[in-house]
Amino acid sequence: MNSPATAADTRLDLLELVDWFARTARRLPWRSPGVTGWGVLVSETMLQQTPVNRVQPIWEEWMRRWPRPSDLAAEPQGEVLRAWGKLGYPRRALRLHDAAAEIAAEHDDVVPGDVDTLLALPGIGTYTARAVAAFAYGKRAPVVDTNVRRVVARAVHGAGDAGPPSPKRDLADVDALLPSDDATAAKLSAALMELGQVLCTVRSPRCEECPLAADCAWQHAGRPAYAGPPKKVQKFAGTDRQVRGKLLDVLRGADGPVSRERLDRAWSEAGQRDRCLDSLLVDGLVEQTADGRFALPGEH
């Protein structure tokens, strides 16, 4: 199934995009010179589904406390969950802790730069593996996140937004845009993401400022609205996700183990509360103590 336009025959001036990025890139701390592969991995993990401004202070603290994977690996899980704070999706913190231990034990305390090796680590998927390879090690590795998918959907395919993810096709689309040399490809990967974040946004794209506007397929098509299948918005209020968050927040705010009665106050409906507590235990985000109380893992 071919699209009318493919990435391979686009006329987009991608070197102009790289130049735009060099001129205007935000000065994010994990982009500073000297940041290690570990620093980049921590940033990419925190940034999965969490906005930059919330990640920034936590990332700074983590780098201060745990400058190497082995430093994090030496901490109990509960301490890592506390330091994760309210970034959300705390399973990310546990997986990063596990990944740190594996990197320390099997990779000489250095984050690997090879995509397949990265993919074998817990919590590192298609996006993160390539982001680390490109941003930390300057490699040519197609980096596909929600922003890049939108930029490609518009600039290459002329659509209002990306449809549902199609990993193989998405990867091939971006791969076709990257030049052969590692350094330029890595810069272009960062530039494509930045473009989607700051100009080619979902709601009010600033096409006047866009370095790709001249040959953008979406522009040429008259900027048609998104025509794909409706996107699903996930509910939050009243879901298990909310309840789990409340339970975990009680434990993060406590000095040590807490009683079941204390957790009971976090949510009124007993059935859902118990189910959520069970799932937290299964996920390893909560542990039960010998005397029947509850605590963050490793903190009793």
Added chain:
DNA sequence: GAAGCGTGGAA
């Protein structure tokens, strides 16, 4: 392939 998994800010 779809569903589940946190959180808080902006429109």
Added chain:
DNA sequence: TTTCCAAGCTT
């Protein structure tokens, strides 16, 4: 107020 969403991963 409600809705939408922000650099995904795992099952």
